[in-house]
Amino acid sequence: MAAPTSPTREMLNSARESEFFEWLKRVRRRIHEYPEVAFEEFNTSELIRLELDSLGIKYRWPVATTGVVASVGSGVQPWFGLRADMDALQVQELVEWEHKSKIKGKMHACGHDVHVTMLLGAAKLLQTRRHKVKGTVKLVFQPAEEGYGGAYHMLKDGGLDKIQAILGLHIAPEMPTGEIGSRPGSMLASSGRFVAIIKGKGGHAAWPLDTRDPIVAASFAILGLQQLISRETDPLTARVITVGFIEASQAANVIPETVRFGGTFRCTTTEGSFYLKQRIKEVIETQAVVHRCSASIDFMEEKMRPYPSLVNDEEMYEHGKRVGESLLGEANVNVIPRSMGAEDFSFYAEKMAAALFMIGTKNETNKMRNHLHSPYLFVDEDVLPIGAALHAAVAISYLDSGVVVEELLVRRPRIEWLLV
Missing domain, CATH: 3.40.630.10 (Zn peptidases)
Incomplete structure (x- = not known):
């Protein structure tokens, strides 16, 4: 049966x-x-x-x-x-x-x-x-x-x-x-997004002394963001910062006035994401000042709300x-x-x-x-x-x-x- x-x-x-x-x-x-x-x-x-x-x-x-x-x-x-x-x-x-x-x-x-x-x-x-x-x-x-x-x-x-x-x-x-x-x-990880705009002073590539190069500032900022993982994160803790896009001038002989870049940051704890958010803002703004530029960062909380x-x-x-x-x-x-x-x-x-x-x-x-x-x-x-x-x-x-x-x-x- x-x-x-x-x-x-x-x-x-x-x-x-x-x-x-x-x-x-x-x-x-x-x-x-x-x-x-x-x-x-x-x-x-x-x-x-x-x-x-x-x-x-x-x-x-x-x-x-x-x-x-x-x-x-x-x-x-x-x-x-x-x-x-x-x-x-x-x-x-x-x-x-x-x-x-x-x-x-x-x-x-x-x-x-x-x-x-x-x-x-x-x-x-x-x-x-x-x-x-x-x-x-x-x-x-x-x-x-x-x-x-x-x-x-x-x-x-x-x-x-x-x-x-x-x-x-x-x-x-x-x-x-x-x-x-x-x-x-x-x-699964928490997830946030950010978009940064670094503003400098544009000009001809042949005379960089007359400009305040936002591409250099953005480059240092992006490298600095990676150090938040390699030097400020417990190696046994999972965190990620990824810059997914960079937008600047299309001309090889022009230093642009602004650079726009952005990406995502993730962590297995909500508290960890809060820390990364604070440090992302500090790193980008500080590198902009070092290179005589200014920066604004948008974490898009309203449009693309961060996930816990x-x-x-x-x-x-x-x-x-x-x-x-x-x-x-x-x-x-x-x-x-x-x-x-x-x-x-x-x-x-x-x-x-x-x-x-x-x-x-x-x-x-x-x-x-x-x-x-x-x-x-x-x-x-x-x-x-x-x-x-x-x-x-x-x-x-x-x-x-x-x-x-x-x-x-x-x-x-x-x-x-x-x-x-």
Whole structure:
């Protein structure tokens, strides 16, 4: 006699049914063909709402301009959140396939089309089991993860009020389909950006004595920034400063009046990022003065809000891990190393019990170059039912287990410089 199927495995079997799987692929491909960047996800948001309407799921909209927060279950506490980000990147897709992006210069190069589809799949699975949900599952469709802090704005608009815990899934193109990975505690770095303008006095390259050369000042400043890592950082502490662009004159025989450059700084602790921010400002301004120039530095807190470091709640991580092992087998649930990448899911982790899991999308038979933010990113769509089932199973089992405790309602205090 065959062993009974566990509720978690039954969820995955439902998601893999032919009709369900074909629906998932259709949804994902529609989103992929028409990518929209941060806070412009109007068509994506409309597609989500139409699918929710067809399922009879109520939702709040708009939240943070284009965001949607839907509810499945009784409506009473506890509330558990599942999150998917919606925005694309300004990347020209270079993969030739039937459903290639139809919008020039824009592409879902970070898999957010997959994230949205998996969460819609979870919505469908949960809605068919809504009378068994012991509480409420909140489905969070979030705009503007790519550098604009959409999660912060979702919180600011009250879209996640009263949610005690939340799970996020993010594709991992280097990980085989059917595997997931995460880690307890610190997982991703904090991330900030800066743009500096050094102003001097321009002139002809043949008479530098009549100028105040901002290129020399910028060069010393950029070299000085690297010493913040090599000479002011504990070698056992992970920090990064990268200058990604420099703009000056286009003429070889002209000393320009201004130089503009900028980049990113990252750290595994929010406090470390606060220190780097202070020192970046001091180094650039001081080097400008040394070379008889002036400097201004913009950390773009309003336009591209800095992200805190992502620290997974250990109980939430353990819960996701147990469900993943039940769904996929212990061998397919991995502890992954920390990364200097950043994710605005970290804003949620400061407010509630949160865990982000990476989910593999690599088909071993596919030789495509699969990297996040690459124009060649190509996703194995077999991940869609896996992600849908994992979302739904984590939510239902969390609410079934009654793991919500009072202490989870009180999270770490925010670091003010990140949120002003």
